[in-house]
Amino acid sequence: MKNTALSPESRQQSLKDGFLLLFLLSAATLACLLLDPYVSLTSLSMLYVLAVVLASYKLGRRESVLAAFAAVVALNFFFVPPRWTFQVERSEHFIALLTMLVLALVINHLASGMRRETEMARLNERRARQLQNLAIALADADTPQAVQRLTQSALDAAFNGTNILALLDADTKELDFPTALSHVVQDGLRCCLKEAAILGAGTGRWTELDAWYIPLGEQRQGRELSGAVCIQTVAGDDESGREHAVALCSMVAQSLWRLRLSAAMQAAQNEAQRQQLQGIFLAAISHDLRTPLAVVVGAASALQLQHDKLSMLEKQRLLTSIVNEAGHLANLTENTLQLVRLSNSTQALTRDWESMEEIIGSVLARIKHYDSGRRIVSKVQYSLPLVRVDAVLISQLIGNLLENALKYTDATIHLVVSLETQATGENMLVAVKDRGPGIAEVELATIFDAYSRGDHSERSGQRGSGLGLAVCRAIAQAHGGSLILRRRSGGGSSFILSLPLTLEQPFTLGEQP
């Protein structure tokens, strides 16, 4: 159904046009009255023609035709003898008035054509600029919601009526309507999506509607449509408006398609990474588990088969090697499983509000038997805030770093906990510093990779799997933090764990249970 009621804006515009028309004719009449004693009737008629030209340039077609007729009537009434009447006595005056009317109408036709062309050129320029700006903004949009927001504001800026953008839900394959929509609009959007074609005024389909329904995308080469747009209160003959709407929608459809492709690529990449990790996992199991298992099986069968023949010392040696190898196997398995678990999802975390002081205390108690020389010196800043972490994993991380430091150095090891304020917020830092052999410059980039071992450990025959630091970094990243390594001036390494602190705390200090 066509909407014929005038909007408040167009009513205001008509009123303005009426005033301008009245002003132009009054000004022409006043000028003619002033010049009347000095100039001929032909010259006066030219002043009225000038008013008609101005009216044609400034006003709509209907108003300017009215101006042409009103100008002829005014000239006749005020200046053509007999004055102050609508009569025309002499035929030459009648011909002059008729000529003036034709002249005014021709000028009017030309001027309003020119005006229309100028307006159209301006409108096209504005639309081209809008498409350009939208293309730039869409290039930065990284979610369908961001594209939806940009599209909605572009549609609202370009078309005065109500504009509706409905995206297709990837799971349900149904259109996602923003609000409660009328059944006509819902049917229009669904039908446009089903037919993958534009519908509505002037399109050749559903022409009785005063809206356009435009699909987002084209159904070709297996591509799916992303949704549909409804632009309400439009005119069937507004071809350039429709072209603009179609161009805008095709730009949006391309942007949505690009997002869909990159999401699919990301999923494929994740899957490839997962498979690669599984491959590494299997390779590690086959390589690293086989050797200690062979030692355990060998020592255990020697104890079983030659129990009576072996001396006490030999039995002790075999038992020690079984315990050591089994410990190594347990460590290796735990680290490998942890790495796989953390790489697959961050939901492996069981976070709670924890005190870092308590976590450090439990780690130190656990590794006490490795630190017979009491070489670990801890320094924890006073009244630290609580951290929301998985205490088991953070203990494992700090424990791994301390065990490494104990393994690779004989000197004192410093464990320092402090706070750091950055532009992005406050962080809690846990640093493990030692004066050991340090890590060579060339190894810095890969030392956190799984199964990567330092050259000095391989040479010294130091036992290890190259998984500890990989697990540590994975734990730090799963908490949204980071683990970095700094070479210390004067020798040694400094491993620094940085955990972001959330602003809100479960309770204020002093209230703690």
Ligand code: ADP
């Ligand atoms: P692992 O210790 O089992 O070999 P990690 O992942 O814990 O595996 O460590 C990887 C490598 O990093 C080690 O082989 C070692 O060369 C080096 N590394 C780790 N911590 C230290 C440290 N504190 N001092 C010197 N080198 C270290």
